[in-house]
Amino acid sequence: xxxxxxxxxxxxxxxxxxxxxxxxxxxxxxxxxxxxxxxxxxxxxxxxxxxxxxxxxxxxxxxxxxxxxxxxxxxxxxxxxxxxxxxxxxxxxxxxxxxxxxxxxxxxxxxxxxxxxxxxxxxxxxxxxxxxxxxxxxxxxxxxxxxxxxxxxxxxxxxxxxxxxxxxxxxxxxxxxxxxxxxxxxxxxxxxxxxxxxxxxxxxxxxxxxxxxxxxxxxxxxxxxxxxxxxxxxxxxxxxxxxxxxxxxxxxxxxxxxxxxxxxxxxxxxxxxxxxxxxxxxxxxxxxxxxxxxxxxxxxxxxxxxxxxxxxxxxxxxxxxxxxxxxxxxxxxxxxxxxxxxxxxxxxxxxxxxxxxxxxxxxxxxxxxxxxxxxx
Amino acid sequence: xxxxxxxxxxxxxxxxxxxxxxxxxxxxxxxxxxxxxxxxxxxxxxxxxxxxxxxxxxxxxxxxxxxxxxxxxxxxxxxxxxxxxxxxxxxxxxxxxxxxxxxxxxxxxxxxxxxxxxxxxxxxxxxxxxxxxxxxxxxxxxxxxxxxxxxxxxxxxxxxxxxxxxxxxxxxxxxxxxxxxxxxxxxxxxxxxxxxxxxxxxxxxxxxxxxxxxxxxxxxxxxxxxxxxxxxxxxxxxxxxxxxxxxxxxxxxxxxxxxxxxxxxxxxxxxxxxxxxxxxxxxxxxxxxxxxxxxxxxxxxxxxxxxxxxxxxxxxxxxxxxxxxxxxxxxxxxxxxxxxxxxxxxxxxxxxxxxxxxxxxxxxxxxxxxxxxxxxxxxxxxxxxxxxxxxxxxxxxxxxxxxxxxxxxxxxxxxxxxxxxx
Ligand code: SF4
Numbered sequence: 106x107x108x109x110x111x112x113x114x115x116x117x118x119x120x121x122x123x124x125x126x127x128x129x130x131x132x133x134x135x136x137x138x139x140x141x142x143x144x145x146x147x148x149x150x151x152x153x154x155x156x157x158x159x160x161x162x163x164x165x166x167x168x169x170x171x172x173x174x175x176x177x178x179x180x181x182x183x184x185x186x187x188x189x190x191x192x193x194x195x196x197x198x199x200x201x202x203x204x205x206x207x208x209x210x211x212x213x214x215x216x217x218x219x220x221x222x223x224x225x226x227x228x229x230x231x232x233x234x235x236x237x238x239x240x241x242x243x244x245x246x247x248x249x250x251x252x253x254x255x256x257x258x259x260x261x262x263x264x265x266x267x268x269x270x271x272x273x274x275x276x277x278x279x280x281x282x283x284x285x286x287x288x289x290x291x292x293x294x295x296x297x298x299x300x301x302x303x304x305x306x307x308x309x310x311x312x313x314x315x316x317x318x319x320x321x322x323x324x325x326x327x328x329x330x331x332x333x334x335x336x337x338x339x340x341x342x343x344x345x346x347x348x349x350x351x352x353x354x355x356x357x358x359x360x361x362x363x364x365x366x367x368x369x370x371x372x373x374x375x376x377x378x379x380x381x382x383x384x385x386x387x388x389x390x391x392x393x394x395x396x397x398x399x400x401x402x403x404x405x406x407x408x409x410x411x412x413x414x415x416x417x418x419x420x421x422x423x424x425x426x427x428x429x430x431x432x433x434x435x436x437x438x439x440x441x442x443x444x445x446x447x448x449x450x451x452x453x454x455x456x457x458x459x460x461x462x463x464x465x466x467x468x469x470x471x472x473x474x475x476x477x478x479x480x481x
Numbered sequence: 482x483x484x485x486x487x488x489x490x491x492x493x494x495x496x497x498x499x500x501x502x503x504x505x506x507x508x509x510x511x512x513x514x515x516x517x518x519x520x521x522x523x524x525x526x527x528x529x530x531x532x533x534x535x536x537x538x539x540x541x542x543x544x545x546x547x548x549x550x551x552x553x554x555x556x557x558x559x560x561x562x563x564x565x566x567x568x569x570x571x572x573x574x575x576x577x578x579x580x581x582x583x584x585x586x587x588x589x590x591x592x593x594x595x596x597x598x599x600x601x602x603x604x605x606x607x608x609x610x611x612x613x614x615x616x617x618x619x620x621x622x623x624x625x626x627x628x629x630x631x632x633x634x635x636x637x638x639x640x641x642x643x644x645x646x647x648x649x650x651x652x653x654x655x656x657x658x659x660x661x662x663x664x665x666x667x668x669x670x671x672x673x674x675x676x677x678x679x680x681x682x683x684x685x686x687x688x689x690x691x692x693x694x695x696x697x698x699x700x701x702x703x704x705x706x707x708x709x710x711x712x713x714x715x716x717x718x719x720x721x722x723x724x725x726x727x728x729x730x731x732x733x734x735x736x737x738x739x740x741x742x743x744x745x746x747x748x749x750x751x752x753x754x755x756x757x758x759x760x761x762x763x764x765x766x767x768x769x770x771x772x773x774x775x776x777x778x779x780x781x782x783x784x785x786x787x788x789x790x791x792x793x794x795x796x797x798x799x800x801x802x803x804x805x806x807x808x809x810x811x812x813x814x815x816x817x818x819x820x821x822x823x824x825x826x827x828x829x830x831x832x833x834x835x836x837x838x839x840x841x842x843x844x845x846x847x848x849x850x851x852x853x854x855x856x857x858x859x860x861x862x863x864x865x866x867x868x869x870x871x872x873x874x875x876x877x878x879x880x881x882x883x884x885x886x887x888x889x890x891x892x893x894x895x896x897x898x899x900x901x902x903x
Contacts, residue, residue: 110726113760113769122720130714138777152714155563158591162556165549165588169529169560172547175567175714195550218777279798280756280771282763285721320527320545320561321571328539330548339540340548389796463799 110285116250116276117142119288120206123254124178125150128262128294129204131177133167135160135185138218139274140208143180151178160185164192171201172329174296174319176262180206183225184215190232193267195331197233197354200265200307200315202296204257209273209385211461220461221274223385223435229269230414230444237355238415240264240365243271245388245409248287250276253367253411255291260365262294264357265314271413273386273435275463300325306338307350312364313357359415367411370423371395373404379473380427382408384441387433387464394469405473416445424454429476433457433469437480457481489513491523493543502688504680505535505604511661512574512602515668521572527565529558529575531585534610534682538576552577552584555592555601562599563712572668573599580609582639583618589639589675593646596672598709602664603639603675606682607696614685619677623696624686636698643675644703650674652702655694663702672709731765731878738791739873742803742820744813745860747775747784751813754860755786758868760882762790765874770798774816783816790873807867808833809850809859828867830859846870848902858895865896 121132121143132147133155134140148154153175157163160181167177181189186207196203207229211220229241240260244250254270261268296317299310306328310316318327328338333347341347371392383391388409395407408423424430430453432442439456446454457464457472459481472479491513497506516526526544530536532551539546549557558575565571582589582603592601607624609615616630618637625632644651649672654663660678667674679697687693741758745751752773759771767790774785787800802822808814809830818840821827826844829837830851837845850863869876883892 108728111729111763112724112726113756113763113771114724118720118724125717126719146720150717150720152716153563153712158587161553162588162591165553165556166560166563168549169547169557169562170564171560173527173561173564173567175564191550192553195553199547199549219774275772275798278773280759281795281798282727282759282767282769285724285726288721319564320547321524321565321568322545323524326523326543326545328546328548330539330546331550332548338546338548389798392796463797465799465801466797 107286111282112285113280114247114283115142115278115280116244116247116272117278118146119247119250120254120270120272120277121146121150123251123291124204124258126291126293127255127258128176129178129258130175131155131167131170132179133157133163133170133177134179134181135163137182137185139210139221139278140180140182140206142277143206147180160188161192164189164196167203168192168196168199168201171196171203172199172320174317176202176258176296178204178206180208182208182210182218183212183228186225186228194233196267197237197239198331199329200354201267201329202261202265203267204261204270205267206270206272208277209271219274221386221435221463222460223273223387224437224440224460225271226413226440226444229271238358239267239269240358240412241269241271241414242367242411243385243413244276245385245411247281247283249411251288256365256367259292259294262296263314264312264361265317266358271385275386305336307334308336309353309357312361313353362415362417365412366417366419368420369409369411371407371409373399373406375404377404377406378428379405379431380408380424380429381405381431381433381469381473382410382424383433384410384413387435390464390466391433391469393466394473397466398470398473403474410441413441420445428453429473430454431457431469431472433464435459435464489517491516491521491526491543492541495540497541498537499534500684502681502683503534504606504678504682505538507657508602508604508660508678508680509538509541512664515661515665519665519668525571527561527571527573529554529561529573531577531581533578533580534606535576535578535581535604552581553588554581555585555588558599558601559588559592559595559597562597566597566712567714575599575601577601577603578610579603579605579607579617579619583637586618586637589643590646592673593643593648593651593675596647596649596707596710597712598671599673600667600670601673601675603677604680605677606680606686608682608686610682610685621696621698627696638698640675640677640701640703644705647705647707648673648675649707649709650704653677653679653698653700655679655697655700657690659700672707727760727763729764729766730881731875733765733767733792733874734872736792738789738793739805739871740787740789740800740803741805741807741867742800742817743786743788743807743860743864744809744817745784746810746812747781748857749784749810749860750857751784751786751860754864755788757861757879757882758788758864761878762788762874764881765878767792767874768795770795772798783812785813785816805867805871807860807863809863828863830863853898853901854895858891861892861895862898865899866902869899
C-alpha cells in the first residue's frame with residue numbers, strides 16, 4: 106500500500122488546483138462569502154487573475170477572454186450569480202466555454218452569508234431562457250471536488266458551454282485531513298479546433314458542437330453572437346435554420362449526456378427496499394446514516410448524484426427498483442426531487458429537507474426508519 | 482451615406498441596415514477608412530457590438546465580430562482586449578449607443594481606469610432609436626428641451642468622466658469632417674481610447690446636420706500620458722506544492738470519536754489554535770476536521786473553532802453539542818452557550834468563573850488562562866491544557882506542530898506556561 110500523504114486541506118484549494126491543472130487560464134471574480142477562499146487561491150494559482158468590479162463585469166470579461174481562447178473560471182454565490190444571469194445566457198448562446206463555481210449559502214437574498222445551503226439548484230434548472238439545459242456538477246467530497254472540477258473543464262471545452270460546479274460552504278471552507286494520494290493526475294483540456302470542410306462559426310462539428318476559432322485568428326475570421334443566428338452567425342428571426350441552431354444548443358448537451366453523467370450507487374450487502382438519494386454536502390450525513398442503518402440490520406442503498414443537470418433518465422431506472430426513496434437536501438422543498446418529480450411526487454418518494462443547518466445523519470435515519478418525510 | 486464603401490476590405494459591402502440619413506453609417510465608413518490607412522488586415526480587428534441601432538453593425542464588418550448584450554460591450558470588449566494581448570497587433574474596437582453607455586457607465590469608467598489597449602466608439606444619437614426615441618443619460622440638455630423630457634436633469638459627460646477615470650485618449654466629435662482624424666488618433670492610441678460621435682437620427686431625433694450642431698455638447702479632446710496596461714499570463718506553482726504532508730509520528734490515546742469547541746474572541750488566535758489542534762490529531766494518526774466560525778467583520782466579536790478527531794474516516798462534520806468546550810472570553814461563551822450540554826466538559830477562563838453556575842453542566846474546570854499569558858495566546862494555552870488533561874492524543878503532537886511553525890518560539894513559550902496552571 107502507498108504511504109499516505111495526509112494533510113489538512115480545504116475544498117477550495119482542491120477545486121482551484123484541479124481547475125488550473127485541467128486547463129483554466131484565468132480566474133476572474135468579485136469576492137463573495139463563502140467563495141472567498143477560492144478567490145484567494147485563484148490569485149495564487151491561475152496564470153491570469155482579474156479582480157472584476159462586479160459580477161456582471163466578471164461574466165462579460167470571462168466571455169471576452171473565452172472568445173479569444175483564454176479559458177476562464179470564476180467562483181461566486183447566489184447574490185453574484187443573480188447578477189450574472191443575463192451574461193450567462195449570452196455566453197451560452199455564443200457557445201463560450203467557462204466554469205462557474207457556486208458556493209451555496211442560506212437565502213433568500215443576502216440571507217446568512219456564512220451559513221451553508223443547497224438552495225440554488227432550481228435556479229440553475231431554469232437559468233437559460235427557453236428551457237435549455239446547462240451542465241451542473243456537484244461534488245460530495247474532496248475526491249469529487251478534484252474529479253468533477255476536471256470534468257467540468259472537459260465538458261465546458263468539449264461542448265463549448267458554461268458549466269456549473271455547485272458546492273456549499275462546508276465543502277469549501279472546512280478543513281479536513283485528506284490523503285493527497287487520492288488526487289490522481291489530471292488530463293489537461295483545451296479548445297477544440299477540429300474543422301472539417303468549410304469553416305462557418307456555428308456549423309456543428311464533432312458532438313454537435315462547432316469547432317472553436319478564437320477572435321484574432323489569422324486563418325479564419327470568426328463571429329460570435331448572442332442573438333438567434335444561423336451557421337454563419339447572421340442574426341435571423343424565426344428562420345428554420347436559426348431555430349434549429351438554437352435547438353442544437355440543447356441537443357449537444359442532452360444527446361451527449363452519457364459522456365458526463367456521474368453518480369455513485371452504494372449498495373447494501375443485503376437486497377434493499379429503501380434508497381436514499383442525495384447530492385453535494387448532504388452526502389456526508391447520508392453516508393453516515395446509511396452505514397448506521399446497515400449496522401442495525403436495515404439494508405439501505407445510497408445514490409449520490411454528481412451530475413445533477415441535465416437530468417439523466419438512468420436516475421428513474423435506478424429509483425424504480427425501490428419501494429421507498431428518500432431525497433435528502435438542505436433546502437426548503439427538495440429542489441432536486443421537484444426537478445425530477447414536479448410538485449406532486451408519488452407517495453413512495455419522500456424527502457428530508459432542512460435550512461439553516463446541515464441535515465444530520467440521525468434525521469435521515471428517522472425518516473427512513475419511520476417511512477416519512479421530514480421538513481426541519 | 483447609407484451604403485458601405487465598395488472598395489473596403491474591412492467592410493463586407495452589405496447594405497447598411499439603418500434608416501435613410503442615419504448618422505451611424507458615416508461613423509462606420511470613416512472607421513473603415515482609418516483602419517485601412519493604418520494598414521490593418523481584417524484578421525487584426527475584433528469588432529464588439531452592443532444592442533440598439535448601433536448594435537446592427539457586426540454583419541457590416543469583414544473582420545472578427547462579437548455581438549453581445551445591451552450596455553455590456555465595454556466590458557465584453559475589455560475581456561476580448563485582455564485576451565488578445567496574448568497575440569501581436571490585434572485591435573479591439575467596441576461600439577455602443579448612448580442608451581448602452583447609460584447602462585454600462587461603470588464598465589466605461591472601468592475600461593478607462595484599466596487602460597488596456599482598445600477603442601470604444603459611442604454613437605450618441607441623443608436617444609433610444611430602437612424602442613421609439615426615449616431619452617438616455619447622454620441626451621443633451623438642449624435636445625431634452627425640444628422633446629420636453631427631464632429638462633431639469635443634466636446629461637452625463639462621458640468624455641470628461643472617462644478622462645477623469647484615466648482614459649489614455651478621450652474625445653467628442655460633432656462635425657463629420659473631424660471624425661476621421663479623431664478616430665485615427667483613437668486607433669493609434671496605445672491604451673484605452675473613447676470617441677463619442679454625435680449622430681443624426683432622422684427617424685426620432687435630429688434630422689439635419691445644422692440642427693444637430695445646435696443641440697450637441699461642444700467637442701472636447703483629452704489625453705492622459707500613461708502607458709497602456711499590459712496583461713500577461715504567467716504559470717504559477719501548484720497549490721499542493723506548499724501543502725505540508727503530515728506523517729503519523731504519535732499514537733492516539735483513545736479509539737473513539739472526540740470533538741472540541743474552542744471559543745474566544747477575534748485576534749485571540751482561536752482559528753490558528755483550531756488548525757494546530759487538528760494538525761496535531763493527524764500527526765497522532767487521527768482523521769480530523771476543523772471548522773472556523775467568526776462574524777463577517779473578522780476583526781471583532783467571537784471566534785470559534787470546531788475540531789473533530791476520529792480514528793475512522795469522518796463524513797458528517799456537523800457538531801452540535803461538543804464533548805469538550807474550551808472558553809477563554811465572554812464573546813466566545815455567548816456564541817456557544819446554547820451548545821453546551823449536561824455532558825459537555827468545559828475548560829473556562831477564571832474571569833468567567835461567575836458564569837459557571839449558569840451553564841447546564843457541572844463538569845467545569847476553571848483556570849487563569851488569560852492571566853497567565855496575553856490575550857493572543859490564551860486560546861492556545863487553554864487548548865494545550867485541555868489536551869494534556871483529556872489524553873485524546875499526546876500533548877507532544879501539538880508541541881511538534883508548534884515547533885514547525887514560523888512563530889515556534891512564541892508558541893513554545895506559551896506551552897512552557899502550562900506548569901503555572903497546576
Ligand atoms: S432609428 Fe435613428 S438611430 Fe436607429 S437606424 Fe433609424 S435613424 Fe439610425
